[in-house]
Amino acid sequence: MKTTKSLSPVQQIVAAHRRGECVGLYSVCCSHPSVLRAAMRVAATYDTVLLVEATSNQVDQFGGYTGMTPRQFRDYVHQLAREHSFPLERLMLGGDHLGPNAWQELDATTAMQNAETLIAAYVAAGFHKIHLDCSMRCADDPEYLSDEIIAERSARLCMVAEQAAEQAGLPAPVYVIGTEVPVPGGEADLAKAGAVTAAGAAKRTLDVHRKAFMDLDLHVAWRRVIAMVVQPGVDFDHSRIQHYDAAQAATLSAFVAGQPGIVFEAHSTDYQRESALHDMVRDHFAILKVGPAATFALREGLLALCRIEDELVAAGQTSRLMQVLDEVMLAQPKHWSKHYPGSSAEQRLLRRYGLSDRCRYYWGEAPVAAAVEKLCANLDAREIPLSLLSQHLPEQYLEVLQGLLATDANALLEHRIGRVLAQYARACNRNANAIAPAEDIAPAGTASAIC
Template identity: 80%
Template structure:
């Protein structure tokens, strides 16, 4: 049986032929973000890559409460509701390895990682990032490249078998160890040094040898990308912007590796011109997550300000206050990331670029408050003057009859404007004749 190239391989091949092609990976589980991403992908004619991390989704549920099979059904059902073509939707797994079990001995952690990878591959996650770069409880302080590669190959063997047993096409793989920690960097200063070409070459060669020694020749041909550090990152209050000159040697290295591109993590908050430059320079898979939920949070806060003007105080959702109360009651996702006084931490909980509040949108009190906010606003006509004050970009689209004033439409549009930058960077041919802000009709975004 001949297996055709996957959609991801097709994009990578197009990029390597010199076409203005890339992939943007939306790493998020929030339904408003995912629905906005589908609308953007439809508008720009791009493949939509949705990824779950090992923190979000695992065999025990992760912080979303979803297993890989449940997450897959969740996204595919949403695509049906949005009339988004499933052949243009690919699911991926990010940082898949022993990450969640670093506190255990390596043998136990890797057994859990085996189960994790099998669950992802069997559920239909087609793009697998093999990440065994983290040390476990009984590991030496620094893992060798050979140990990392050997563990990655072990997981690739599991993924190959699980996909085959499920009757699914074999996965494509991403390798690489120079990655930000899942969930974001704690210290920007330590994170942003550009990977040296020598380090990239060694990672590639060690993994190549490990794959071939294990008889995974066909799987090695499906390694489409390697994660490196191109010199971009962010923390709670600062952004490290892309500098093409600093990354030139690294870009030249991958240009000499047929069929391979680089995957860049933590591209959130980069200028759109930088996103175009990164794709041009073969950092052709751009990961975005916190910036999308940051836009979500900004939109929600703006809607709360409008609600306060229109709704009696006793009937208001208090969404942002509820969100902060839940974060204070459950500090595990933000406390070690946000230093300073209680006042400084309060500011970071709400406005930090690392957007640690993204872990709490699924908590029951927050979900209920958001539902109240939407119900309150959808039961009223939002005055244009309030839209102009609190959501000025969306106001302009409403004024032109291009956007509905329902709460969900306004939030998705704000998120969509952020994601559209990535779509334009990854499909520059479409950028000339497609403008998300101008072509998103009221009917299509409700």
């Protein structure tokens, strides 16, 4: 039997939860540097592990939409950590929705071959937490995939992961399984969101996966399955939120309480009330995924900074960030057009304000990145009046007023993002079970801050 010291930080947290401690793990699914810097500051403030996850369409062997392979993403996140003195031993990397997700238009044979290469690349790069997700159908699959097919494909990918870790001389990864997997990044229409997973369905998922693993002699790997993705009754679309209802999830929660060594992983927990996040951890939804809510806060912060810029900078010298962003989104509509219905006016509002935050796909585009840089340079060259901070960034204004937060653009922006992520840290940290004021986060620009 493994000792606690031989377990990874992720395994230690799951083990502590299963011992009855009110502790969980939050996963930041984002590649934006401002979000990651804010996440590092939050993890330092609340003394938590920082789990950063890359999604299969975001980072893959071909570069994904970020242009980064798994190895490049690892190096990028590690460099940010070094720059801001965040200890690498408290930083864990995970891969989300790893499987044929990005190649659903291909036949299953080709899609799974790509998925095998994807899994091997993630594991060889040191990604420790691996979500095996074969729940999506490929071009020549039947309309509905059986649990058996999903489990067999997941076990096949697990075998590839085990071999990749051994060949790279790395610790064996931990796994997340599941068939009732919410759509990555939120629903196009909340009416299509799934109901709470039935306990019987969860049991069947667990049973068929166990059998698939045993059939491939993956007995040791099965002991490293730490979580199962289910639908706890939380989701969101571009304008609505499905909030957690503990009573509706009670039977499902009771089921996992009787399964040794595993917890539930909850996707699409963005925009939940903080009290609900605490309730979810208590109810064994002990791994909470957050992504769009963090980039939504990023966009809110940037828009507020643009409003301040408009007041301080001559019209011809402003960054025009929000206009540039919309121009790029209109020129490259593939990331939002299927998600945002309605008239052109309605789509315009959703492109900027939609909760699914499809604009997160565009921050790395060269014209948008250049506009962000110009915005920050414009503001950092001037002293922002307190009155404008109070008007457009009131939460940050209060911190500045007390001398706890610097007024440079990045400090203000990261503080706003950090307020969102701090809710997850408080819900998951055994020493912060009570709901504390969001201002308790160590603000950017102070001696106790990481960045």
